[in-house]
Amino acid sequence: MIAQFEVLAPKTIQEALQLISGNPRAKILAGGTDVITGFHQGSSRFIDTTTLIDINHIPEMHAITETDSHIVIGAGTPFTHIVENPGVIKYFPLLAESCSVIGSLQIRNRATIGGNFINNAPCADSVPALLVYEAKIRIQSAISDREMPLADFLVKPYKTQLKPDEIVTEVILTKFDDGYKGNFYKLGRRRGVAISRLTIAVFGKVENDIITDIRIASGAVTPIGMRIAELEQKLIGKPANDDSLKEAAIELGKIILEKTGIRWSAPYKLPVMQQVCYQQLHTLVFGKE
Amino acid sequence: MKKHIKFLLNGREMACEVEQNKRLLDFLREDLQLTGTKEGCSVGECGACTIIVDKLAVNSCLMLAVQVDGAEVMTVEGLMENGELSKMQQQFIDKGAIQCGFCTPGMMMSAYALIMHNPDPSVEEIKTAIAGNLCRCTGYKQIIEAVSCSCGK
Ligand SMILES: Cc1cc2nc3c(=O)[nH]c(=O)nc-3n(C[C@H](O)[C@H](O)[C@H](O)COP(=O)(O)OP(=O)(O)OC[C@H]3O[C@@H](n4cnc5c(N)ncnc54)[C@H](O)[C@@H]3O)c2cc1C
Numbered sequence: 158m159i160a161q162f163e164v165l166a167p168k169t170i171q172e173a174l175q176l177i178s179g180n181p182r183a184k185i186l187a188g189g190t191d192v193i194t195g196f197h198q199g200s201s202r203f204i205d206t207t208t209l210i211d212i213n214h215i216p217e218m219h220a221i222t223e224t225d226s227h228i229v230i231g232a233g234t235p236f237t238h239i240v241e242n243p244g245v246i247k248y249f250p251l252l253a254e255s256c257s258v259i260g261s262l263q264i265r266n267r268a269t270i271g272g273n274f275i276n277n278a279p280c281a282d283s284v285p286a287l288l289v290y291e292a293k294i295r296i297q298s299a300i301s302d303r304e305m306p307l308a309d310f311l312v313k314p315y316k317t318q319l320k321p322d323e324i325v326t327e328v329i330l331t332k333f334d335d336g337y338k339g340n341f342y343k344l345g346r347r348r349g350v351a352i353s354r355l356t357i358a359v360f361g362k363v364e365n366d367i368i369t370d371i372r373i374a375s376g377a378v379t380p381i382g383m384r385i386a387e388l389e390q391k392l393i394g395k396p397a398n399d400d401s402l403k404e405a406a407i408e409l410g411k412i413i414l415e416k417t418g419i420r421w422s423a424p425y426k427l428p429v430m431q432q433v434c435y436q437q438l439h440t441l442v443f444g445k446e
Numbered sequence: 447m448k449k450h451i452k453f454l455l456n457g458r459e460m461a462c463e464v465e466q467n468k469r470l471l472d473f474l475r476e477d478l479q480l481t482g483t484k485e486g487c488s489v490g491e492c493g494a495c496t497i498i499v500d501k502l503a504v505n506s507c508l509m510l511a512v513q514v515d516g517a518e519v520m521t522v523e524g525l526m527e528n529g530e531l532s533k534m535q536q537q538f539i540d541k542g543a544i545q546c547g548f549c550t551p552g553m554m555m556s557a558y559a560l561i562m563h564n565p566d567p568s569v570e571e572i573k574t575a576i577a578g579n580l581c582r583c584t585g586y587k588q589i590i591e592a593v594s595c596s597c598g599k
């Protein structure tokens with residue numbers, strides 16, 4: 158039996174902010190795919206929770222709006238809506254792709270993008286794509302309203318900058334000019350419905366055979382989803398040829414080892430990571446074979 | 447701490463008092479005695495508890511009963527047509543897509559939700575729709591065939 162709690166269902170963001178303000182024992186309930194299993198299993202994360210604030214009845218929390226320059230996704234938007242949104246598919250295909258391989262259809266019909274990165278598990282599959290797109294998020298409380306890059310929000314595994322009285326309301330994506338391309342890759346234990354062991358998103362631009370911009374983000378192999386800035390710096394300005402890409406893939410192995418330390422799984426994961434990184438960069442530069 | 451909820455269940459209007467900390471799965475099985483919906487893993491992995499809420503397949507072990515307030519809910523008990531097995535149910539029997547039957551209600555709910563949106567799905571689309579439903583005995587071939595043959599083809 159799940160511990161006792163009450164469930165409140167506000168209809169506006171303001172109402173939700175009032176309810177969570179000054180109530181440290183309240184938690185947001187979005188898709189519930191982490192919260193409800195957590196309660197059911199008696200997880201220590203929810204021991205003090207006596208109130209759940211269900212955000213599913215707030216229209217702005219699950220709206221996707223598009224302007225000439227941006228796409229704004231309500232933080233409570235379930236993955237199914239993101240995967241099917243024409244604007245997301247067109248301008249942020251890596252996000253559409255990474256969200257389409259999360260869990261099963263039943264999970265994607267409920268689980269939200271906000272819940273995914275707020276939980277900040279190493280294997281949160283939407284994170285690498287959001288990081289290469291340099292997504293910003295909007296965080297509101299009854300008395301504050303701030304925006305920050307998602308990269309700054311994610312502190313360490315299962316820890317973010319979210320304060321107890323705050324709600325993440327929006328994910329803000331800025332559209333890119335033409336010429337950028339990208340790839341996303343997820344490796345799980347099996348093909349269908351699997352928690353990631355390794356994810357990588359690459360996104361960049363090649364002009365006159367020079368790599369003029371590149372962003373590389375990993376998940377699951379690193380402690381949290383993160384950009385590999387050292388590697389990006391090394392690649393920018395390099396000729397877009399096989400040698401540069403091979404060098405980068407080898408370098409990535411070293412960097413990951415520094416970030417995670419040597420674990421029992423390293424001899425298996427590193428070569429796979431290097432190979433996957435190489436393949437993704439290769440596709441980005443030379444197109445699909 | 448009970449709460450009053452109203453919702454549509456298999457086409458019937460319902461008004462109930464429900465504990466706020468009760469999962470939708472337990473509410474269906476224990477309070478409403480609709481035991482067609484099964485509990486396998488309790489953590490969203492097996493799909494045995496799949497039902498349809500507002501035209502989408504969901505795991506009822508990952509929702510609270512109070513969350514269906516105002517919603518339209520369909521369980522496997524709602525498949526029956528005029529007291530007879532529906533076409534899909536009959537196809538599951540005819541194609542040998544049932545052995546122990548534990549996965550069957552969830553499997554059919556996932557398939558039914560697919561067909562609601564896409565009356566003529568491809569094998570790939572069927573596979574995606576039932577990827578969250580585990581079957582430990584039959585094997586998926588017969589299940590996919592049964593779903594495929596219930597789409598009026
Ligand atoms: C069977 C199964 C398979 C899965 N497979 C994958 C997978 O392949 N890849 C993957 O990345 N994940 C996977 N997950 C994990 C999970 O579905 C995601 O992390 C999900 O996105 C969490 O979102 P939610 O809306 O369900 O969050 P909830 O459970 O509702 O909330 C999660 C946490 O975030 C807080 N929260 C949520 N929204 C907000 C907000 N807007 N503001 C402030 N706080 C908020 C909640 O209080 C809670 O602490 C899987 C889960 C299950 C059960």
Ligand code: FES
Binds near residue numbers: 484496505507
């Ligand atoms: S019991 Fe709900 S998915 Fe297994």
Ligand code: FES
Binds near residue numbers: 584
């Ligand atoms: S028939 Fe037994 S689990 Fe599917």
